[in-house]
Amino acid sequence: MFRYIEKEARDSITAALEKLGIKVPPEIKLEEPPNPQLGDLASTVSFELAGKLRRAPIEITADIMSVIETPEIFETIESKGPYINFFVDYGRFSSRLLESIQDDYGSHPPRDERVILEHTSANPNGPLHIGHIRNAIIGDSLARILRMAGYDVETQYYVNDMGRQIAMIVWGLLNLDGDLEDYPGDKMDHRVGKLYFEVNQRLKENPGIRDEVDELIRKYEAGENEELFRKVVEYCLSGMEETMKRLHVHHDRFVWEGQFVRDGTVDRVIESLRKTGYTGENDVLYLDLEEFGLEKELVLTRSDGTSLYSTRDIAYHLQKSEEGDVIIDVLGSDHKLAAEQVGIAVELLGGKRPEVIFYEFITLPEGSMSTRRGVFISVDELMDEAHSRALHEVKKRRDLPDDVADDIAESIGNGAIRYYIARLSPEKHIVFRWDDALSFERGCASIQYAHARACKLLEKASFTGEEDIEDGWKPEGDERELVRLLARFPVVVEESALARRVHPVAQYAQDLANTFNSFYRSTPVIGSDFEGARLRLVDSVRKTLRNALNLLGIHAPETM
RNA sequence: GCCCUGAUAGUGUAGCGGAUAUCACGUAGGACUGCGGAUCCUAUUACCCGGGUUCAAGUCCCGGUCAGGGCACCA
Numbered sequence: 356m357f358r359y360i361e362k363e364a365r366d367s368i369t370a371a372l373e374k375l376g377i378k379v380p381p382e383i384k385l386e387e388p389p390n391p392q393l394g395d396l397a398s399t400v401s402f403e404l405a406g407k408l409r410r411a412p413i414e415i416t417a418d419i420m421s422v423i424e425t426p427e428i429f430e431t432i433e434s435k436g437p438y439i440n441f442f443v444d445y446g447r448f449s450s451r452l453l454e455s456i457q458d459d460y461g462s463h464p465p466r467d468e469r470v471i472l473e474h475t476s477a478n479p480n481g482p483l484h485i486g487h488i489r490n491a492i493i494g495d496s497l498a499r500i501l502r503m504a505g506y507d508v509e510t511q512y513y514v515n516d517m518g519r520q521i522a523m524i525v526w527g528l529l530n531l532d533g534d535l536e537d538y539p540g541d542k543m544d545h546r547v548g549k550l551y552f553e554v555n556q557r558l559k560e561n562p563g564i565r566d567e568v569d570e571l572i573r574k575y576e577a578g579e580n581e582e583l584f585r586k587v588v589e590y591c592l593s594g595m596e597e598t599m600k601r602l603h604v605h606h607d608r609f610v611w612e613g614q615f616v617r618d619g620t621v622d623r624v625i626e627s628l629r630k631t632g633y634t635g636e637n638d639v640l641y642l643d644l645e646e647f648g649l650e651k652e653l654v655l656t657r658s659d660g661t662s663l664y665s666t667r668d669i670a671y672h673l674q675k676s677e678e679g680d681v682i683i684d685v686l687g688s689d690h691k692l693a694a695e696q697v698g699i700a701v702e703l704l705g706g707k708r709p710e711v712i713f714y715e716f717i718t719l720p721e722g723s724m725s726t727r728r729g730v731f732i733s734v735d736e737l738m739d740e741a742h743s744r745a746l747h748e749v750k751k752r753r754d755l756p757d758d759v760a761d762d763i764a765e766s767i768g769n770g771a772i773r774y775y776i777a778r779l780s781p782e783k784h785i786v787f788r789w790d791d792a793l794s795f796e797r798g799c800a801s802i803q804y805a806h807a808r809a810c811k812l813l814e815k816a817s818f819t820g821e822e823d824i825e826d827g828w829k830p831e832g833d834e835r836e837l838v839r840l841l842a843r844f845p846v847v848v849e850e851s852a853l854a855r856r857v858h859p860v861a862q863y864a865q866d867l868a869n870t871f872n873s874f875y876r877s878t879p880v881i882g883s884d885f886e887g888a889r890l891r892l893v894d895s896v897r898k899t900l901r902n903a904l905n906l907l908g909i910h911a912p913e914t915m
Numbered sequence: 916g917c918c919c920u921g922a923u924a925g926u927g928u929a930g931c932g933g934a935u936a937u938c939a940c941g942u943a944g945g946a947c948u949g950c951g952g953a954u955c956c957u958a959u960u961a962c963c964c965g966g967g968u969u970c971a972a973g974u975c976c977c978g979g980u981c982a983g984g985g986c987a988c989c990a
Contacts, residue, residue, distance in 0.1 A: 384931095384933090386931080386933075388934075389934065389935065389936085390934090390935075393934070397933095397934085399933060402933070402970075402971080405970070406970080412970080435934075436934070437934095438933090438934070478990065515990070518989075518990055519989060519990080520989080520990070569988095638988075639988055641988095650917085650918085650986080651986060651987095654987080654988055656988080657988040658988060659988085661988090663987095663988070663989085663990090664989075664990050665990090668990095687984090688919075688920065688983090688984060688985080689984060689985060689990095690985090690990085691918090691919060691920090691984080691985065692918085692919085692985060692986065693985095693990085713919090713920085715920070715921075715983070715984075716983070716984070718983085723983095748953075752951095752952090752953070753951095767953095778928080778929090778938095778939090779927090779928070779929095780928085780929080782920060782921065783920095783921070783927095783928080784920085784921070784982080784983050784984085791926095791927075791940090794939095794940080795953070797939060797940065797953080798939070798940090800953055801939095801953060801954090803953085804951095804953050804954085805953095805954095807951085807953095808950085808951065808953095808954090811950075811951060812950045812951090813950095815950060815951095816950080850931095858928095858929080859929085862928095862929060862937080862938070865938065865939075866937090866938075869938080869939095872954060872955070873954095873955065873956090875950070875954080875955085876946095876947085876954065876955045876956085877955080879950075880950055881950050882950090893950090914951095915953080
């Protein structure tokens with residue numbers, strides 16, 4: 356409906372300009388005025404035309420106003436200075452909007468564009484920690500947004516099963532006492548993390564271990580110890596998957612990088628790169644990208660002939676190029692240089708250059724995290740803490756059976772975490788503080804509460820969905836603002852998908868909840884003259900809040 | 916040293932070159948609590964510095980300052 360009123364506004368201006376014999380600019384600019392006294396849409400065409408016509412904007416506006424015809428969806432068109440302001444007829448508009456809102460509100464028709472979206476892809480050398488969480492939450496939310504916007508999306512987790520880090524864990528298994536089960540921790544990924552930490556300690560004391568690890572890598576690329584490597588990775592990954600499941604983060608496919616070495620793809624990639632003429636060789640084979648503005652050459656193979664992460668990544672990206680129309684990667688900004696090198700290499704070989712979404716780091720107040728040094732807060736810890744704090748809040752307010760309270764607490768805890776990350780633009784550096792991440796007084800819990808409140812109201816009124824919208828219903832004030840915001844939701848989805856951004860959805864959910872709460876205070880629903888219309892409105896808010904939260908991977912409980 | 920990214924109220928944050936800069940927390944008042952108070956209303960305080968482009972700059976360009984990151988035969 357929002358797009359519809361934009362179109363009506365543009366059409367009316369176009370018609371007016373044609374009537375005046377003025378050449379119509381390619382795009383008629385519209386914006387949303389800063390306050391309701393200035394209407395619902397405003398156009399700045401006169402500013403733009405002023406330069407070309409050598410006339411004052413205000414005069415051009417006056418001319419347009421003299422001939423413009425008001426489309427039926429608008430009540431009036433007025434000029435405020437040089438602006439042309441459109442005022443929506445909220446009686447007509449609101450009814451039409453409510454008729455159009457279904458369960459899947461916000462969804463766009465299929466776009467016939469396949470997106471391969473890689474995210475999380477943390478190394479299986481320990482549990483996910485809060486440094487990884489940003490990748491997972493941005494990636495998963497973006498996948499949901501793209502799907503709602505009509506894209507065909509496949510999410511992939513790229514599993515590093517052959518890097519030095521994994522080889523170190525295998526070394527530990529071969530050389531230290533005890534099997535993985537003997538390491539402390541409830542979850543498999545935590546045990547692997549402990550072992551990894553242990554091996555790092557040994558390595559510090561005895562640098563000679565490094566050669567042994569190199570030997571393991573070499574042998575593995577030649578096909579030895581395959582089961583052992585696989586076992587370690589699967590073991591760790593299964594623990595990580597549990598965590599992601601609890602966070603509501605989903606991947607359609609796990610792609611193991613080792614496959615690209617074993618099936619010869621990496622060798623073929625290296626051969627093809629040689630043929631491009633951009634490679635050079637001393638002890639190692641490298642790619643010289645100076646011509647593309649990158650001073651640092653990209654090393655493709657170690658001196659012992661084994662491959663490197665980036666080399667395998669090139670092979671992986673060529674595969675993704677085959678699978679999708681649009682390739683999106685979510686990466687920490689520390690990968691900027693490497694990603695640029697890989698992107699250029701992929702293009703050299705005729706693949707599609709990925710769009711990369713970079714995010715800045717999450718650090719602890721005392722500094723950065725490190726799996727190697729054992730300094731991190733795991734996502735499991737974070738979620739447990741979120742749950743127990745949320746449970747405390749739930750119990751403080753209401754007396755509920757334990758299992759119900761538990762479910763609600765889980766939704767609220769998860770919501771707090773996901774919202775904490777999703778609401779920020781990715782280029783902001785985050786310093787993690789427990790009380791910021793887990794605040795229930797406001798933030799996500801208040802959005803979930805607005806949803807629960809809507810549910811309760813509908814239940815109380817025995818809402819069926821068949822209620823009629825009364826004649827003469829014409830929203831004003833808070834109610835009008837609520838209608839306006841509802842109409843915007845599909846636009847927010849579309850724009851977020853196009854910009855590959857998640858946080859506008861988070862902001863929108865907050866705005867909608869706030870506006871609904873104000874409306875709830877100021878406007879009676881049950882027993883009012885417009886009970887039918889308002890119940891339909893509340894139901895529409897309910898659906899929209901639920902769908903918006905769902906885009907962020909957050910569950911909206913019906914009671915809390 | 917070179918490269919990338921940030922800088923907006925006490926704190927955290929949004930902002931397509933356009934009319935009075937968003938939201939949240941905090942603080943201080945207040946409301947109502949008969950559709951659930953995890954509520955509502957009011958007040959409060961901000962675009963790092965210096966140049967430039969433009970009818971119009973928080974937004975674009977150049978130069979500083981501060982902060983984070985990168986510049987591996989790690990990933």
